[in-house]
Amino acid sequence: AQSVAQPEDQVNVAEGNPLTVKCTYSVSGNPYLFWYVQYPNRGLQFLLKYITGDNLVKGSYGFEAEFNKSQTSFHLKKPSALVSDSALYFCAVRDGDYKLSFGAGTTVTVRA
Amino acid sequence: DAGVIQSPRHEVTEMGQEVTLRCKPISGHDYLFWYRQTMMRGLELLIYFNNNVPIDDSGMPEDRFSAKMPNASFSTLKIQPSEPRDSAVYFCASSTGGEQYFGPGTRLTVT
Numbered sequence: 592a593q594s595v596a597q598p599e600d601q602v603n604v605a606e607g608n609p610l611t612v613k614c615t616y617s618v619s620g621n622p623y624l625f626w627y628v629q630y631p632n633r634g635l636q637f638l639l640k641y642i643t644g645d646n647l648v649k650g651s652y653g654f655e656a657e658f659n660k661s662q663t664s665f666h667l668k669k670p671s672a673l674v675s676d677s678a679l680y681f682c683a684v685r686d687g688d689y690k691l692s693f694g695a696g697t698t699v700t701v702r703a
Numbered sequence: 704d705a706g707v708i709q710s711p712r713h714e715v716t717e718m719g720q721e722v723t724l725r726c727k728p729i730s731g732h733d734y735l736f737w738y739r740q741t742m743m744r745g746l747e748l749l750i751y752f753n754n755n756v757p758i759d760d761s762g763m764p765e766d767r768f769s770a771k772m773p774n775a776s777f778s779t780l781k782i783q784p785s786e787p788r789d790s791a792v793y794f795c796a797s798s799t800g801g802e803q804y805f806g807p808g809t810r811l812t813v814t
Contacts, residue, residue: 625802634707634794634805635746642801681746689734689800690759693746 593618593684595665597694605702610672612697614665614682623685624665626656629696630678641665652676672701707806709795715812721783724809726795727776736803737770737780738794746794752778785813 595616604610616622623642627635639650646658656667667680677700683691708727716722728735736751750760755772763770767786772778782789790813796803 623801627805634807635796635803637802637804640802685801688759689753689798690736690748690751691803695745 593622593686593692595624595682595684595692595694597680597682597697599697600695601698601700603700603702604672606674607671610667610669610676610699610701612667612680612682612699614667614694616663616665616682616684618684620687622658622665624656624658625683625685625691626650626654626665626667627681627683627693628652628678629681635681638667672699674701674703677701707795707797707804709793709806709809711809712807713810713812715814716785717814718786719784720813721781722785722789722811722813724780724793724795724811726778726780726806728778728795728797729804730776732797732799732804733775734798734800734803735772735778736796736798737778738796738805739791740794740808741791749780782811785811787813789813 625640626638629635638654639648641648641658649655654669658665680697682694710725733754737749739747749762750770752772770780792808792810794805794808796805
């Protein structure tokens with residue numbers, strides 16, 4: 592079965608500093624990977640996806656993610672974090688039958 | 704596009720009552736998913752449909768839960784009878800097979 596793991600429950604950074612949210616995956620076959628963000632009392636919002644191609648994927652709100660096959664990782668990054676980036680972030684992997692398996696989530700806090 | 708629409712946004716009910724949650728997917732999306740989110744269990748997939756047909760309901764907790772999709776633009780998730788442990792945020796999402804787009808959720812409180 593496909594799965595993802597987010598090893599950090601929380602990430603704290605200062606505004607303007609780089610932000611990294613970690614995700615590792617376990618799949619049989621080619622991985623289809625996704626990042627979502629959830630703001631308080633809101634639904635999950637799609638940020639970006641990796642299907643194939645370039646290992647660096649660019650997404651919404653200045654986020655990008657780096658796919659690393661040898662390390663089975665798909666870390667989310669932002670060069671300069673904003674206070675408004677404070678939210679809950681989910682990594683997900685798609686099963687062959689179109690279901691998504693989500694990680695437990697990482698709470699990001701960006702302090703001013 | 705209006706995105707995925709869910710109603711009601713909040714529902715408070717007493718144990719034993721029937722609860723019906725509603726979802727309108729994005730037009731043209733042929734996959735519809737129902738999730739439940741709690742602090743203890745995180746985000747759980749309950750059931751999903753493809754072209755209005757239920758494909759996988761293995762995540763439905765028990766027989767008290769049922770879901771229908773009578774047409775491409777409407778789905779319901781029903782809990783009968785409801786119990787306090789059903790208190791959670793229920794999300795509907797739709798897709799064309801790739802990324803899923805989520806609705807704002809229904810916060811259900813069963814007292």
